Structures are given as C-alpha cells and as structure tokens.
Amino acid sequence: MPDHVNPRRNYRSPAREQQARHTRTAIIAAAHQLFLSRGFAATTMNSVATESGVAVQTVYKAFPNKAVLAKAVFDNAIAGDDESVPVVERDQLTKVRTEPDPQRKLRLYGAFLARTAPRHVPVQLVIRAAAATHPEAAQLWTQLQDERLAGMAYFAADLDRAGHLRTGITRSEARDVLWTYNAAEQYELLVLERGWSSRRYGSWIAEALIAALL
Known part of the structure; x- marks a missing residue:
C-alpha cells in the first residue's frame, strides 16, 4: 500500500452510539408496556414502533423478531436497565456470591428476589x-427455564x-430445590394471588431454602 494512502479506520461516533442506546431503551420500554397490557400475541412490531416513536425498520434492526425483543424485555426487567453488565456480575448478586455465611447468603438472595421479581415475573x-x-x-419460555x-x-x-x-443433599438436588423456589410460579401464588408483600415473599423463600438445604 502506498505511504500516502491511509488504511480504512473504523469510525465511532459517541453521539450516534448514545442515540442508538436511547432508541433501544425506548423500544424495550414500549414493548414491556405493550406485552403487559395486550399480551404477547397482540403486541406487534408495528405497535412497538408506534409506541416508541420510531420506524418499524428501526425496531427490526435492533430486534430481528418478537421473541428476541421479548427476551430483551425480560433481561432488562430482571437487571433493572439495559446495560451490558450481566446480572450475575451486578452488585446485588456479587454480594450473594461472596458472602461466606450460608444463612446470610440465602437471605441476601431472598432479598434480591424480593427486589427483582416484581419487575420480571409479570413478563415471564x-x-x-x-x-x-x-x-x-x-421456545423462549424453554430458553428462560434452561437459563434459570x-x-x-x-x-x-x-x-x-x-x-x-x-449431609445427603446432592448438588443436583440442591439445584432443583433452588430452581423450584425461585420460579415465577412461587411469586405468582404468594404475591399476585395471596397478596403477600414482595418483602414477605423474599424472606419466606430465604427461610425455606435455609431449611431445605443447609
């Protein structure tokens, strides 16, 4: 390559990236509201575009189909935002992971469920x-269960x-017990149907796990 020819450079525009992030956040927020008010089937990509104030092509560019969009809505709901940091690396779960006392570990986990379940369970x-x-x-429901x-x-x-x-509790049994207690159905039954507070729900989950596993 001649010296006077500059190699092609990747052009990054912070303003453009910020606008793209803002657009993505608006799409997710609109989809979240529509999924909860209309359901999955009645929420169309066109309706999400209208609600978020963008062209439908913009929605498809960010989310190629409705299932991918619904997964983004769920991920945003459980994390509380659309940042790229995985939930497991967020401060709340880092505290759970690094807590040496097992009872306090499970109580911290119960508190985490109490804070996040009101956001993500309705989406689930x-x-x-x-x-x-x-x-x-x-397919998305199966994916969510597998990830959980x-x-x-x-x-x-x-x-x-x-x-x-x-003694006598295997890893696989402990996995299944944890999987059962943190299921959306527990929140649905205790909070949505029986009227428990989220805090009471999280505390009950923690104490149940302590009794079942430790």
Whole structure:
C-alpha cells in the first residue's frame, strides 16, 4: 500500500452510539408496556414502533423478531436497565456470591428476589401464557427455564464447594430445590394471588431454602 494512502479506520461516533442506546431503551420500554397490557400475541412490531416513536425498520434492526425483543424485555426487567453488565456480575448478586455465611447468603438472595421479581415475573407470565399457542413464545419460555436451571446449578455448586449443603443433599438436588423456589410460579401464588408483600415473599423463600438445604 502506498505511504500516502491511509488504511480504512473504523469510525465511532459517541453521539450516534448514545442515540442508538436511547432508541433501544425506548423500544424495550414500549414493548414491556405493550406485552403487559395486550399480551404477547397482540403486541406487534408495528405497535412497538408506534409506541416508541420510531420506524418499524428501526425496531427490526435492533430486534430481528418478537421473541428476541421479548427476551430483551425480560433481561432488562430482571437487571433493572439495559446495560451490558450481566446480572450475575451486578452488585446485588456479587454480594450473594461472596458472602461466606450460608444463612446470610440465602437471605441476601431472598432479598434480591424480593427486589427483582416484581419487575420480571409479570413478563415471564406473559411469555408462559403465550407458549401454549405460539411456537416462538414456547421456545423462549424453554430458553428462560434452561437459563434459570443453569444459574441454579452454579449456585448449588457454590454451596456444595463451600461445604454448606446438609449431609445427603446432592448438588443436583440442591439445584432443583433452588430452581423450584425461585420460579415465577412461587411469586405468582404468594404475591399476585395471596397478596403477600414482595418483602414477605423474599424472606419466606430465604427461610425455606435455609431449611431445605443447609
């Protein structure tokens, strides 16, 4: 290449990136509201575009289909924002992961569930309801359950390595117990149907896990 020819450079515009992030956040917020008010089937990409004030092509550019958009809505709900930092690396779960006392660890986890479940469980229930009749929702529901099971397997292994599990409780059993207690259905039954507060729900989950595992 001649010396006077500059190699092509990747052009990054902070203003453009900020605008793209703002647009993505607006799309997710609009989809969240529509999923909860209309359900999965009745929420179209066109309606999300209208609600968020962008062209439908912009929605498809960020999210190629409704299932991908719904997953983004769920991820945003559980994290509380659309930042790229994984939930497991956020401050709340870092405190759970690094807490040496097993009872306090599970109580911190219960408090985490109490704070986050009101945001993400309603989204999960929308996806679960649609899964019976919509293949893309069914596939997404399965993905959410698989991801949750993987997370609980990691949690159970952490408890086991530290010697916190009661004698006779295997990693796989601990994983399944954790997976059962942190399911959306627990929040649905206790908070949405029986009227418990989120705080009472989180405290009950923690004490139930302590009794079942430690």
